Amino acid sequence: MKNTLCSWLNILIGCIIVAAGFVFFINPYNIVPGGAYGASIVLHNLFPSIQVGTFGYMFDIPLLVLSVVLLGTKLGARTIAAALTTPLLMNMMSKMAYPTEEALHALDPSQLIGGTMNLSDHLMLACVMGATLIGIGTGIVVRNQATTGGSDIVGMLLQKYCHIRFSKAILLVDGAVVCFGLLVIGFGIGSAEDSTQPSWHLSFYSLIAIFIISRVIAYMINGSKNDKLIFVISDKQMTALHSYILKDLDRTATCIKSSGLYTGKEKEMIFLVVSYKEVAGVKHTIKAADPKAFVVVTDAYDTFGEGWKQLPSPNEIDPE
Template sequence: MNTKAFLEPMGSWAWWRSWFLIFFGCAVMGTGFVLFINPYNFVPGGVYGLGIVFHNIFPSVQVGTFGYMFDVPLMIIAMLIFGGQFGTRTVLAALFTPGYMNILTRLVYPDAAAVESLDPALLLGGRLDLSNDLLLTCVIGAVVIGVGQGIVVRQQATTGGTDIVAMLLQKFAGIKFSTGILLADGSVVLSGLVVIGFGIGTAEAEPAGWMLTLYSLITIYITSRVIAYMLDGASYDKLLFIITDKHQELRQFILEDLERSATYLKGKGMYTEAMKDVIFLVVSRREVRLVEQKIRSIDPRAFVVVTDAYDTYGEGFKPLPDADTIQAE
């Protein structure tokens, strides 16, 4: 393991903040599994979803322990492919999360028998039993897990498992990170349907097991959307194409009031064949209404097109991503 990450200056706030966020994100994700996923036999993909499947076959082994079993080879791959520092972050995150889940599980259940059964009626003394509203439960669990994973991935680490598979798909196959998670987790969900839904390998099938598979798919989709939200942000910038005869007033507004710049594009009217200057301007979603109102006050007859700018890089916006930066989309 490369120890470079541990040799950074101890006073570096960015270094401490990054590691705090990694462990905090892992804790958030682990809490989502223990409180909202594991007790209801949802199988939302990943090594912990696979751990839920195997826990139904071997109930004496905790879900987090299976996480260790599945994560080790994937962590080795991550270290070999993505480098030493990335491997260090992945190893520590992946080692912390299953242990945290095991400890939290023992804390929220009254005894060892309850830990084996994972009966939601025994969870926190029955105070968090959501068995009668499984749709709400899977939505809450998906959001909590997605937030936790998103926090970790923003620090250029992963919680292990199918995160690594998705990153490999992005690196070598050009598949979106969130889409890669969906693909990798699909096989895990199918295994849950076979074991939990049909009862293969267990004493008996779970009643309405196919419904649990449906909830698992909902959980996976919502989790992937939350991860995309965490990585790319809640909203897109706005791209404006503006044709007006009052360029000077609008130019002054853009440069001085918005403190932005814009670009003049040359255009030619199809009907008049007159040459026009088209202003190419990118603003945040919050600023677009202000710009529209200003254009109306300067030139009510201006022609304006507003569209989404999915990603905007450069001064005043996001920096261009590095080659190994994780992209949700």
């Protein structure tokens, strides 16, 4: 029960972070970071009286239904809750952040929280901060077995019916949304006469935001992926290394029977995965046990098993 409650609380926190990223750093500056909410930002420019979160509902609810009908996806309560909570939080935050209905409809950054959050002259900062928050929030949601829906479902549809890889499908969807934003928003940030900052610059900010979001989500789910794979081959039986791995590192390893190709002499080969912080200690122990040992250290892209990550389920979306 405690784990379940913590998971639901984490999903709520993730949704709050995503909504804050959009409301305070993305929506006011017409940065379009792809996906359903990116399309919602574009549509808000056409229909200012309808908030971005409301357009989010218009995308999320039909897509959730489509995923059940066309993909046969069994939507969990967590996914439904995350997909419906995020737009609600976005609308609530927007109403609290702007003093008047006119400012809310215009998403005027000069009036955002009394003008204290106006980053009109620092669009790169707004882009990076917003994308980072969205990535962190989405990563938290996904790590708790949920998804915010949107372009993920479109990507799965394209994968199934058009035989396009999921990652490429997401890229196509986001690219189409960015192009849609470029067509709708026009040639000036808030004003066609603003030649110092033409709106096609916003497309570059949008692409930067898409990249940052994808990298942050991957980091939140998979970590920094800096585990190291170590092979140790020695003529000796390195009991000191065995003890160090089992007692000091509190890990295990695999001993593989091997022999030298030239000499035919039996050797001991140890297969070991450690974090990058533990590599130095392993090297020092190997040198003390056998200075002539042959050692290979390389990157372990992904590590699954006891003490590491769990293997993904067949329906789990890989952020890479």
